[in-house]
Amino acid sequence: MDALVAGAEAFIQVFRTAADVFVGFTTGIIPIVVVFLTAVNALVKFIGEERVEGFAKWASQEGAIYMPVRYTLLPFVAVFMLTNPVCYTFGTFLPEKHKPAFYDSAVSFVHPITGIFPHANGGELFVWLGIAAGVEIVAPDMVTALAVRYLLAGLVVILIRGIVTDIIYNIMTSRRAGVE
Amino acid sequence: MQALIEKIGRSVGGVVGTLFQAGRDAVDLCLKTIIPFMAFVTFVIGLILETGVGDAIANGIKGFASSLGGLMIVCIICAIPVLSPLLGPGAVIAQIVGVLIGTEIGRGNIDVSMALPALFAINPQVGCDFVPVGLALGEAEPETVTVGVPAVLTSRMITGPISVVVGYLFALGL
Numbered sequence: 001m002d003a004l005v006a007g008a009e010a011f012i013q014v015f016r017t018a019a020d021v022f023v024g025f026t027t028g029i030i031p032i033v034v035v036f037l038t039a040v041n042a043l044v045k046f047i048g049e050e051r052v053e054g055f056a057k058w059a060s061q062e063g064a065i066y067m068p069v070r071y072t073l074l075p076f077v078a079v080f081m082l083t084n085p086v087c088y089t090f091g092t093f094l095p096e097k098h099k100p101a102f103y104d105s106a107v108s109f110v111h112p113i114t115g116i117f118p119h120a121n122g123g124e125l126f127v128w129l130g131i132a133a134g135v136e137i138v139a140p141d142m143v144t145a146l147a148v149r150y151l152l153a154g155l156v157v158i159l160i161r162g163i164v165t166d167i168i169y170n171i172m173t174s175r176r177a178g179v180e
Numbered sequence: 181m182q183a184l185i186e187k188i189g190r191s192v193g194g195v196v197g198t199l200f201q202a203g204r205d206a207v208d209l210c211l212k213t214i215i216p217f218m219a220f221v222t223f224v225i226g227l228i229l230e231t232g233v234g235d236a237i238a239n240g241i242k243g244f245a246s247s248l249g250g251l252m253i254v255c256i257i258c259a260i261p262v263l264s265p266l267l268g269p270g271a272v273i274a275q276i277v278g279v280l281i282g283t284e285i286g287r288g289n290i291d292v293s294m295a296l297p298a299l300f301a302i303n304p305q306v307g308c309d310f311v312p313v314g315l316a317l318g319e320a321e322p323e324t325v326t327v328g329v330p331a332v333l334t335s336r337m338i339t340g341p342i343s344v345v346v347g348y349l350f351a352l353g354l
Contacts, residue, residue: 017226018226019222022222025221025222029214033206036206037202037206037209038205040202041203041205041206042199042202085313088313088317088318089318091318092319099315099320100324100331103311107306107310107314122214123209123214126221126275126279127275130282131282134283134284136286138288142354146295146354149354150296153296153347157343160339164335164339165335165339169331172327172331176327
């Protein structure tokens with residue numbers, strides 16, 4: 001009988017702990033996300049699609065000089081303004097041969113951005129939040145610094161991804177052309 | 181005069197309407213996506229913390245997530261072109277592993293300095309399942325998609341490990 005009670009106790013304890021964590025997330029994360037989402041959603045609507053598209057046309061030009069713009073600023077603006085998954089429609093403005101690299105660059109940014117701008121990918125917050133929740137326990141004053149660094153490191157990574165994918169795509173297309 | 185009042189009234193109405201709609205979208209996303217996933221994640225955390233499962237996972241993860249070399253191995257495995265499209269959908273795998281590693285950081289089993297490289301190590305497969313759709317959204321030609329898919333998947337084998345190193349460098353001095 002005692003064993004049964006102990007078992008039941010252990011069983012229910014899982015859900016008690018889970019519920020505590022849930023309450024912590026609900027009071028800690030949800031309010032700020034809701035307010036932030038509202039503000040950014042409104043901002044995006046006020047700025048308007050036309051202005052964003054004008055920028056996209058400028059940023060997606062060909063040539064090596066535009067590479068840092070094409071694979072850092074353009075994905076940033078796309079993910080920030082249009083959010084995942086609509087951000088990939090910016091590919092429309094790019095020359096055909098740069099589209100795979102832009103996709104690679106943009107999609108790799110949908111998690112690094114969530115540390116500071118959770119609205120950009122509300123459905124996949126827990127890549128960041130999962131790890132941030134742990135850091136919050138050990139070193140609460142480091143979470144914001146970590147979020148900023150995640151964003152900056154993300155920008156470096158998407159630039160590298162854009163460049164490398166461009167090179168690989170070029171090699172693959174020329175090989176295909178050679179075979180045919 | 182009447183025209184002015186009408187103009188002011190209309191623009192104020194427009195602003196309020198936009199803000200209200202923005203709030204509605206925000207709450208919608210919270211209720212339909214964020215809270216359901218949160219429920220699932222907190223249940224997993226509860227299991228990890230209260231059962232022996234946690235310690236078993238901890239030992240497994242600790243070996244990989246507490247050194248740069250270990251994270252590299254995780255990253256290379258996740259970036260294998262056959263695996264990456266399978267691991268990608270909804271970032272579910274990345275999110276679960278993120279929670280697992282986060283929980284271990286919280287328990288003090290993994291050093292905080294590994295948080296940033298880990299964020300990249302568990303995620304070289306991001307969007308690998310979505311390449312054709314993503315390219316189609318950008319109105320790419322079918323031929324671009326045919327070459328673009330393997331190009332992106334191959335690229336991740338190289339840029340995955342690089343991203344872990346970038347994460348490691350950015351975490352220095354934290």
